[in-house]
Amino acid sequence: MRTQLTASHVLGHRDGGHVLFRNAAVVYEDDVIIHVGHGYAGPVDRHVDLGNALLTPGFIDLDALTDIDHLLLDSWHGAEDAKGLTWSAEYFARARRDVFTTEERQTIRRYALVQLALHGITTYMPIASEVHSAWAEDSAELAGMAQTSRELGLRGYLGPAYRSGVNVVTDDGERTVLFEPALGEAGLQDALAFLDWVEELADPLVNGVLLPCRIETLTPELLADTAEASSERGVLVRLHSLQGVFERNFLAERHGATPLEMIAAAGLLNDRLLIPHGILTDRHHAVHGEDRGDLATLAGAGVSIIHCPQTSFRYGQVIDSFSSYKKAGITMALGTDSFPPDLVRGMDAGVHLAKLADGRADAAPASDYLDAATLGGAAALKRPDLGRLEPRAQADMVAFSLDDFRDGVSDDPVRTLLLNGTARNAFHSVVAGRTVMAGGAIPGVDLESLGRAAEEIFAKMRDAYGERDFQGRPASVLFPPSYPAAD
Numbered sequence: 001m002r003t004q005l006t007a008s009h010v011l012g013h014r015d016g017g018h019v020l021f022r023n024a025a026v027v028y029e030d031d032v033i034i035h036v037g038h039g040y041a042g043p044v045d046r047h048v049d050l051g052n053a054l055l056t057p058g059f060i061d062l063d064a065l066t067d068i069d070h071l072l073l074d075s076w077h078g079a080e081d082a083k084g085l086t087w088s089a090e091y092f093a094r095a096r097r098d099v100f101t102t103e104e105r106q107t108i109r110r111y112a113l114v115q116l117a118l119h120g121i122t123t124y125m126p127i128a129s130e131v132h133s134a135w136a137e138d139s140a141e142l143a144g145m146a147q148t149s150r151e152l153g154l155r156g157y158l159g160p161a162y163r164s165g166v167n168v169v170t171d172d173g174e175r176t177v178l179f180e181p182a183l184g185e186a187g188l189q190d191a192l193a194f195l196d197w198v199e200e201l202a203d204p205l206v207n208g209v210l211l212p213c214r215i216e217t218l219t220p221e222l223l224a225d226t227a228e229a230s231s232e233r234g235v236l237v238r239l240h241s242l243q244g245v246f247e248r249n250f251l252a253e254r255h256g257a258t259p260l261e262m263i264a265a266a267g268l269l270n271d272r273l274l275i276p277h278g279i280l281t282d283r284h285h286a287v288h289g290e291d292r293g294d295l296a297t298l299a300g301a302g303v304s305i306i307h308c309p310q311t312s313f314r315y316g317q318v319i320d321s322f323s324s325y326k327k328a329g330i331t332m333a334l335g336t337d338s339f340p341p342d343l344v345r346g347m348d349a350g351v352h353l354a355k356l357a358d359g360r361a362d363a364a365p366a367s368d369y370l371d372a373a374t375l376g377g378a379a380a381l382k383r384p385d386l387g388r389l390e391p392r393a394q395a396d397m398v399a400f401s402l403d404d405f406r407d408g409v410s411d412d413p414v415r416t417l418l419l420n421g422t423a424r425n426a427f428h429s430v431v432a433g434r435t436v437m438a439g440g441a442i443p444g445v446d447l448e449s450l451g452r453a454a455e456e457i458f459a460k461m462r463d464a465y466g467e468r469d470f471q472g473r474p475a476s477v478l479f480p481p482s483y484p485a486a487d
Contacts, residue, residue: 017371155207
């Protein structure tokens with residue numbers, strides 16, 4: 001099947017970088033691109049004119065929210081009130097429970113994957129909160145998500161999250177981590193079983209990776225076992241670390257080491273490691289406030305950083321700085337890690353946060369961030385056939401409309417999209433040659449019904465916080481309205 005897409009702007013790829021074609025075409029046969037640009041005169045089985053649109057490589061989201069939402073509930077509390085959103089030590093000690101049924105969990109996954117597709121994400125690596133589970137994810141849950149992902153046509157890098165411990169708040173309001181190491185080792189074995197299942201499935205759109213939880217919730221033994229499994233199987237590891245002051249202080253107190261030292265000692269400091277956020281390096285004002293070699297260490301090992309600018313912005317954080325990490329030679333990819341899973345809004349936030357971090361308007365131009373959402377993600381995944389529109393690359397692409405009157409006049413299409421639009425401008429996407437979104441809709445998905453189900457599950461999720469709060473406060477107290485009710 002040979003398909004031709006035409007658009008007013010096509011972001012192609014040539015000589016190692018993106019180039020912009022005006023009034024051009026992308027032609028793909030089955031799942032592989034055979035032509036990008038002008039002058040194609042060969043036969044096609046189908047032609048789709050996308051009109052006044054920017055056609056780009058599919059976006060790669062390596063910390064992709066596959067949950068209902070969390071930012072609505074946890075991005076605006078003060079430090080003391082935020083403690084109520086974490087497990088209490090008492091909840092850890094008594095019978096923990098799964099808030100959602102198996103069926104509800106799969107509805108959550110379906111809702112989230114549809115959201116990713118609607119926002120122009122074509123390749124994703126999932127992230128979801130474990131706070132609503134009895135412990136963490138399992139292979140059955142991820143297998144269910146993989147089947148939904150295949151149905152929708154997305155490209156996933158999947159694995160159940162696992163951990164040895166849980167962040168908790170004690171009765172006197174202090175934060176710590178409590179451990180059950182046997183559950184962590186069992187989680188790793190389950191994750192390895194999932195890798196075996198993926199290998200047997202033999203679907204190029206379903207790829208197995210190891211996704212341990214936050215570094216402070218993992219024992220040194222589990223970190224080392226993860227590194228060994230990654231080496232033996234040649235699979236990527238994503239490890240949330242270098243995230244915050246609590247993580248750094250806890251590891252120093254418990255293990256006498258920094259996060260990077262823990263990673264290196266475990267054998268994880270290599271080019272298979274992906275680190276979301278990566279904010280708290282020695283450059284950060286809460287550490288040393290100057291570069292003492294952390295960036296060179298990360299770059300030398302080939303570690304990729306998954307920058308989540310919109311999430312950082314909403315929690316009042318900023319990476320210091322995007323241009324410094326890039327200049328050091330670190331592969332910079334992007335993630336959403338919050339709702340909405342909108343990498344356009346994320347890139348826009350990142351461009352402006354970079355200006356604040358570096359004190360200059362040209363610190364990180366729009367092109368740097370679009371590179372991170374495409375070429376950077378592909379490099380982190382070791383997939384030179386992704387993140388670019390050129391012959392022999394995979395036919396993964398997304399089109400963003402430039403026709404909405406509310407987006408204003410158009411200058412450069414990339415800057416215009418980032419400054420004036422959002423990922424809701426996405427209306428057509430293709431993954432491995434299959435049309436995933438057409439006319440802004442996902443074929444076979446009843447958005448109205450799925451939205452109603454999500455609202456019901458979200459209410460259940462919200463109410464469950466009260467039973468875990470160290471002060472036993474109900475949801476009405478933990479999540480007060482912005483303004484008092486009038487009646």
